[in-house]
Every structure is written in C-alpha cells, then in structure tokens.
Amino acid sequence: MSTDTKVVSQADVATAVRRGILAGELVAGQRLVEAELSESLGASRGAVRAALIDLTHEGLVERIANRGARVRVVSVEEALHITEVRMAVEGLCGAKAAERITDQEISALRALGQEMTEAVENGDVVGYSQLNQRLHESVIAIAAQPVAAEVLSRLRARNVRHQFRLAFRAGRPQVSLPQHLAIIEGVCARDPQAAEAAVRAHLGSVLEALAESDAPA
Template sequence: MTVSPAQVTQHDVAEAIRRNILEGDLVAGQRLVEADLSESLGASRGAVRGALIDLTHEGLVERIANRGARVRVVSIEEAVEIIEVRAAVEALCAAKAAEKITDEEIAELRRLGEEMSAAVASGDVGTYSRLNTHLDERFVAISGQQVAAETLARLQGRSVRHQYRLAYRPGRSQVSLPQHLAIIEALARRDPAAADTAVRAHLASVLEAVREIAPSR
C-alpha cells in the first residue's frame, strides 16, 4: 500500500526523528534538511517543519540562524545536570514501582536481568545497552508516574550522545550490570527504600563516568 504525504502526520514525523536521535542514527550536530526528511519519511514539508519545531521545544533539535535545523549538541556540563535530574526522578519511579509491582512483573524483570547478564557475558554491548533502556522504561511504566515518564523521555534524547559513548567504553558493562541487577532485586523484594538507593547508586556511577570522558569530548 502506498502512503501519501498527507497521511504522514506531524506527530509521525516527530516520532521518527526522535527515534533516530535516541538510537544514534542521527548524531549531535547533524543537519536536518526539510527536503531530505520529507523525501525519506514520505511526509509533506509542512509536517516536517512542524515536527522540527516540536523537537526544538523538547530540546532535541536546535535552529541555527541562516543554517536551518540540526540535532542539538549537548555539552558535558548539561549532560551532568540531566543525569542529576534523572537520578531524582528515576529514584522516585523505582520506589513507586516497588510498591505496585506484581508477581508477573517481577518475573519479567528477572528474565530481563538474565538477558542482560548473558549479553555482558557474550560481549554484546549493543544488546546490553538496549536492555538497559528497556529496564528503565519498564520500572517507570510500572510506577504509574506519567509526568515523570514524560520528563524522562524528554531528557533521554538530549544526552543520548554521551550515553552511547559511555555504553561502549571498555569495562563499563561489567561495572553497570551489578547495579542494574541490584535495582531489579530491590523491586522484586518490593522494597521502596532499597529501590531508590539502587537507582541513585547506579546514576552516581554514570555521573562519575561521564565526567571522566569530559576531556575527550
């Protein structure tokens, strides 16, 4: 079935661009040319223009005078601030999730932990990184904190470049795996305080590692 440009909405275009930024297909500083995006996404120029405006408001895209739009460049300093905010918001979500989690969700998270362990054992950094993101998404969803979820979604894209570099740093997965497993076990015990502490400990480790890569940015 052929999809006409009129059927591809501004929301569809924004979702597609956002996903490409989050997955690293569009990198920091890369130009976003309306004509190219319109052709590749099968959307009208108006839908693309509106989507870029929406993503600018989210902080994922920036508009440069006389040069158009590009994927926003986030400094190490801003990335640090984002992680500090994430620590507070994700810790809240983890504590709430520990109060609400079901037996089925506990089993799901434990299976996820097993998959993460297997990915680290096999050296599959890409899969491990995706599973990390999925774990975060799951306990935030379990928490039922919609405003927190929306806040975290906006923050994630703004720091994706630093997250990607950190994920592929030698030895990083061996450091972070026990931290993620600790989060899962705290949730499985339905212990809000332990879940809060485990998330804060993990993101403190992330913060330290991001600061260490600052000289090489």
C-alpha cells in the first residue's frame, strides 16, 4: 500500500488503510503494524493508532490481545447481512441515479456496459471485475446521496474478500453481466423503479451465491 502524498493526519491514515482494504492490497487477517504504517504513510505513531481505533469501530479492523491489529475477517453469515443492507441502500442509489442522470452520464454508462460485455466475451475476468466495481461506483456517484455513499463505502470494504471470491468463481461473470446491463438500462431510461428493481435483483443474486458458498459439501 502506498500514497502519492505525505499523510499526516489521523483521518488521512484511516482513508489510506480503508482504500487499501477496498483495493485488496490489505487482505483479511493481515496484521497492521503501527511502525510499518507510520513509515509507509509518513504519519506519527499516534495518528496511526487513533486511525486503527476508528477503523475498529467501523468494523474493518480488529485488535487481538497481545498481537496488535489486523484486517478483520468477515464470516459468510456476516457477508450475507451486509449484502442485505447493501440491497436496500444501493437500490435507493439506483433510483436516485435514474432521477438525476445527465445525457453525458448516460453515454458513459452505456459505454461502460459495452466494455463489460466485451470483457466477458473475451474471458477477461480481472478486467470485468474492475469494470463491475466502476459501474457500482458510477451509479452511487450519479445518485449524489452522500450519506448512502458513505454507508456503502464502509460496507463494501468489510465485504471485499467475499466480493473478490465471487468475482473469480467460474461462470459468475456470465450470470452477473445481464444483471449489470439491466441496472444500466434502468438508470439510463430514467426509470427509478426499474433501476431500483435491477439493483435489488443483482444483489439478490449475490446473496444466493454467497449462501451457496457457505453450504456444506
């Protein structure tokens, strides 16, 4: 994990660690050593310690007695609960995005949908996963609902390990692509009900896939 500018504040440290978790640079169970973070981010040990406490309250970090802090491991059961909340909040963002989208944003979303289609056709799983994330982020940004955006950012960071596992499951891109295209269509048609329904249907599919991953063999 690196940063382009020198990080000095507690809030900046928390943001850097949070982004590292979201990007998969910091993985579940990985130790977060204060001295290493202080050196790599250019922050004081006090700022790092306070930031890790904040991230513990957010559910992203856990502190183990006599062992320090680590990226929190989220169970499948908790991932299911997180996805249920995402379904409600992100569905709201889909509806808001449909109400607020501009012509320029419509063109950008449709182009993104075409890129996603080509990635699946070419078997580019990594590229498709990145485009998948861009789509969700784009819809949330278009929605312009800052409270929802903050909630979703924290939920996605907590659930990132399971998101990566699903993204690389055989056949998953072929399942999720039409769902993502339906989200794009609903938002671009400026149809709030269709957009919200498409988001909820997609995340309902994610719930089913997560539940299957936890089923006994």
